[in-house]
Amino acid sequence: MTITEVSKKYDLSADTLRYYERIGLIPPVKRAKSGVRDYDEGSCAWIELAKCMRSAGIPIEALIEYCALAQQGDETISARKELLTEERKKLHKKMDEMQKTLERLNYKIDIYEKAEVTGILSWDKEKDV
Amino acid sequence: MTITEVSKKYDLSADTLRYYERIGLIPPVKRAKSGVRDYDEGSCAWIELAKCMRSAGIPIEALIEYCALAQQGDETISARKELLTEERKKLHKKMDEMQKTLERLNYKIDIYEKAEVTGILSWDKEKDV
């Protein structure tokens, strides 16, 4: 697959795909004799993984490290597990914070909805705004 | 309360507090005759709200707009509700993506755990890495 095809398939710009490869977020992509990138299944799997991880905000740096470890073979299995476990912990924490914010938003939207009818904003417990 | 006290209370740097006020993410804070900030309950409530929203990644711009609307009085209730509803929608979407990534991480960590015992990495469905 060409970079344009992969770009469409995963909805990532060609620039982003080249950037990801350049910084080592995915392993080097095979090239045709002309030097043009020719993505195989393996490259696509890496891109899909990178996209998934990035969409959840996993930092680029952690993914670069993971990619480097993966290219070093089976002696890095434990290190890779540790790395992912660490990121999972951070992700959990972020999701907890988002959940709290979501509940806060629900509460506020509810108050605003009531106010649209009654004209009265009645913030409950805290001195909210 | 002084900026230092508020900074400690909410674990935000004094620079961040001044920055938030400067860009209008919170309304202007009252000053002593000397010009030094003196945070009251209302200001603290705004800071707590800003911190909560920012911790979930709600963009600064949306919060600035919300703050501006809140200062204009009750005619902006509907606009504020719309704004928060929009951000809630985005937050939901982000959380869904994180949930997917979380499951992916769980799967991968599980495979790595098994590999630590068996020495064999067996990626299932997809050509995963």
Next chain:
DNA sequence: TTATCACTTGGAGTACACTCCAAGTCAAGC
């Protein structure tokens, strides 16, 4: 009264993650 110290402002600098650009190369169609 003089030094200290927390505070003030406006503006510059930093980190992260892209995103864009210029200059050049290569394969294919006219």
Next chain:
DNA sequence: GCTTGACTTGGAGTGTACTCCAAGTGATAA
């Protein structure tokens, strides 16, 4: 052979959100 267009590289530019700094001011302690 020449043009077109997608690709290549290295490097510069952008947006978001802080974070730091220099120069100055005012209140308190010695």
